[in-house]
Amino acid sequence: MDWTPYIAGAGIGVLSWLAFLLSDRPIGCSTAYARTSGMIEHAVRGKAVLDRAYYKQFAPKVDWEWMLVLGVVIGAGATALLTGAFALVWVPPAFEAAFGPSVPLRLAVALAGGVLMGIGSRWAGGCTSGHGISGTLQLALSSWVAVFVFFASGILFAFLLYGVTP
Amino acid sequence: MNEALQRLRGNAPVQLLLGLAIGVGFGACLQIAGVTRYDVILGQLLLTDFTVVKVMLSAVAVGTVGVYLMRGAGLADLHIKPGSVGATVVGGIIFGAGFAVLGYCPGTVAGAVGSGALDALVGGVTGILIGAGIFAALYPRLEASVLGVGALPTATIPDLLRVNPWAVVVPLVLAIAVVLYGIELAGL
Numbered sequence: 001m002d003w004t005p006y007i008a009g010a011g012i013g014v015l016s017w018l019a020f021l022l023s024d025r026p027i028g029c030s031t032a033y034a035r036t037s038g039m040i041e042h043a044v045r046g047k048a049v050l051d052r053a054y055y056k057q058f059a060p061k062v063d064w065e066w067m068l069v070l071g072v073v074i075g076a077g078a079t080a081l082l083t084g085a086f087a088l089v090w091v092p093p094a095f096e097a098a099f100g101p102s103v104p105l106r107l108a109v110a111l112a113g114g115v116l117m118g119i120g121s122r123w124a125g126g127c128t129s130g131h132g133i134s135g136t137l138q139l140a141l142s143s144w145v146a147v148f149v150f151f152a153s154g155i156l157f158a159f160l161l162y163g164v165t166p
Numbered sequence: 167m168n169e170a171l172q173r174l175r176g177n178a179p180v181q182l183l184l185g186l187a188i189g190v191g192f193g194a195c196l197q198i199a200g201v202t203r204y205d206v207i208l209g210q211l212l213l214t215d216f217t218v219v220k221v222m223l224s225a226v227a228v229g230t231v232g233v234y235l236m237r238g239a240g241l242a243d244l245h246i247k248p249g250s251v252g253a254t255v256v257g258g259i260i261f262g263a264g265f266a267v268l269g270y271c272p273g274t275v276a277g278a279v280g281s282g283a284l285d286a287l288v289g290g291v292t293g294i295l296i297g298a299g300i301f302a303a304l305y306p307r308l309e310a311s312v313l314g315v316g317a318l319p320t321a322t323i324p325d326l327l328r329v330n331p332w333a334v335v336v337p338l339v340l341a342i343a344v345v346l347y348g349i350e351l352a353g354l
Contacts, residue, residue: 001350004198004199004200005199005200005217005220005221005224006220006221006224006346007198008195008196008198008199008221008224009195009199009220009221009222009223009224009225009228010224010225010228011191011194011195011198012192012195012196012221012224012225012228012229013224013225013226013227013228013229013232014228014229014232015188015191015192015195016225016229016232016233017229017232017233017236017242018188019188020233020236020242020243021171021236021241021242022171022174022175022184023175023181023184023185023188024175024242024243024245025245026245027188027192029271029272029273029276030272030294030298032272033272033291033294033295033297033298034298034301034302036295036298037295037296037298037299037302038299038302040295040299041299041302052302052303052305052306053305053306053309054301054302054305055302062182063182063185064181064182064184064185065185066185067182067183067185067186067189068185068186068188068189068192069189069272069273069276070186070189070276071185071186071187071188071189071190071191071192071193072189072190072192072193072196072273072276072277072280073193073276073277073279073280074186074189074190074193074280075189075190075191075192075193075194075195075196075197075277075280076193076194076196076197076202076276076277076278076279076280076281077193077279077280077281077282078190078193078194078280079193079194079197079198079281080197080202080280080281080282083197083198085197085281086281086282087281087282088282088284089282089283089284089285090284090285091285092203092204092205092269092283092285093205094204094205094208094209095204095208095269095285106285106289107285107288107289108289109267109268109289110267110268110269110285110286110288110289110290110293111289111290111292111293111296112267112293113263113264113265113266113267113268113269113289113290113293114264114268114275114289114290114291114292114293114294114295114296114297115264115293115294115296115297115300116260116261116263116264116267116268116293116297117261117264117265117268117270117271117272117275117290117293117294117297118264118293118294118295118296118297118298118299118300118301119257119260119264119297119298119300119301120257120258120259120260120261120262120263120264120297121257121261121264121271121272121294121297121298122257122297122298122301122302123253123256123257123260123261123301123308123313124249124253124254124256124257124258124260124261125247125248125249125253125254125257126247127261127271127272127273128222128265128271128272128273128274129271129272129273130247131247132222133222133225133226133229134229134245135246135247136226136230137225137226137229137230137233138230138233138244138245138246138322139230139322139323139324139331139334139335139338140244140246140247140321140322140323141249141318141319141321141322141323141326142246142247142248142249142254142318142320143246143247143249144323145249145254145255145258145318146249146254146257146258148258149254149255149258149259149261149262150258150261150262150265151211151262152262153258153259153260153261153262153263153265153266154211154261154262154263154265154266155211155212155213155262155266156262156266157211157262157263157265157266157267158208158211158212158265158266159211159212160266161266161267162208162212
């Protein structure tokens with residue numbers, strides 16, 4: 001039996017204690033993307049962007065959660081380098097096996113999936129971290145509903161995409 | 167509450183560094199577990215590889231015990247997200263579609279970028295930023311229509327059941343242990 005996923009999961013549980021204790025915050029990731037999107041749009045289109053009602057709630061600036069997402073890139077990158085798992089890959093193996101080695105195809109699919117994920121995570125008010133781990137461990141009703149729908153919908157669309165008949 | 171703790175929480179530059187440090191730990195855990203890989207996430211959604219469920223459920227089991235212990239000692243406050251059918255369920259369905267098509271979520275896509283996945287960087291992160299921008303632009307109209315439909319109580323399950331939190335925490339941790347044991351027995 002492989003204990004790695006459990007050790008890593010327990011580690012995430014301990015990190016969530018630290019987040020609540022030291023920062024009075026749950027771990028979450030998706031608002032960082034909304035803030036970044038606002039920062040980019042602000043730079044391109046000017047101050048009018050700041051008047052959007054959504055950016056009054058989630059100001060387009062670097063905050064705790066933004067730094068956390070940056071930390072995830074660094075932590076995963078350093079770990080991948082140390083364990084020899086770091087590899088520049090355009091098309092993941094499972095995608096290639098099902099849909100072929102085309103890089104433009106994978107990028108178009110990833111972009112479309114990313115757009116859906118960006119809309120869906122903000123629409124639902126959280127993602128697999130904010131609802132799926134932090135919300136459920138607080139025993140929040142909305143987060144248990146969210147994570148159930150995330151996976152039910154994800155499983156349905158994955159089966160449709162990969163043409164698996166249940 | 168402990169005064170030193172309050173000062174720490176109010177220290178903005180230190181908080182940014184703490185966010186970064188917790189993120190580094192989070193990214194290391196995601197990478198060690200293997201959930202920064204598209205293949206592992208699609209394996210979960212296709213029900214052939216249960217790594218994602220193992221990681222999430224063990225995080226929830228460990229996290230819930232510690233957070234409720236700290237809350238009992240007056241060292242932590244809960245932050246319960248509001249929700250509704252229109253926001254949580256409709257948004258969750260869109261999220262699930264994105265989860266399957268992209269093959270990463272907002273946390274694991276950042277870890278995937280760190281581990282060298284260029285589809286996560288060029289396609290995934292760009293797409294999520296565009297999607298979040300679209301949502302921000304649509305927000306006033308969505309807020310006035312679908313987001314408020316069928317409001318869920320902003321409450322915890324023990325509050326709704328009017329029971330002591332431990333009457334939910336203990337059975338939840340036991341249930342998680344049983345589910346994980348079952349997954350291992352099934353060889354998934």
